[in-house]
Amino acid sequence: MLHKKLRQLGNSWGIILPKAILEGLRINPVLDEVSLYIENDSIVIKKYKKEDEE
Numbered sequence: 001m002l003h004k005k006l007r008q009l010g011n012s013w014g015i016i017l018p019k020a021i022l023e024g025l026r027i028n029p030v031l032d033e034v035s036l037y038i039e040n041d042s043i044v045i046k047k048y049k050k051e052d053e054e
Contacts, residue, residue: 017045 002021006013022029025047033048 002018004015006015017029025045027034027047035044035046035048037044
């Protein structure tokens with residue numbers, strides 16, 4: 001398990017994701033987008049796929 005602090009970015013808050021996490025999800029931070037949603041009191045981050053909208 002990894003523990004991170006939130007960082008303020010203007011009026012929003014963010015988390016820096018380690019390279020190992022992005023590699024594990026096969027997310028290229030330059031080319032890919034992610035989907036975010038709440039599930040059972042957790043934030044879920046997934047690599048965005050067009051079929052996720054349907």
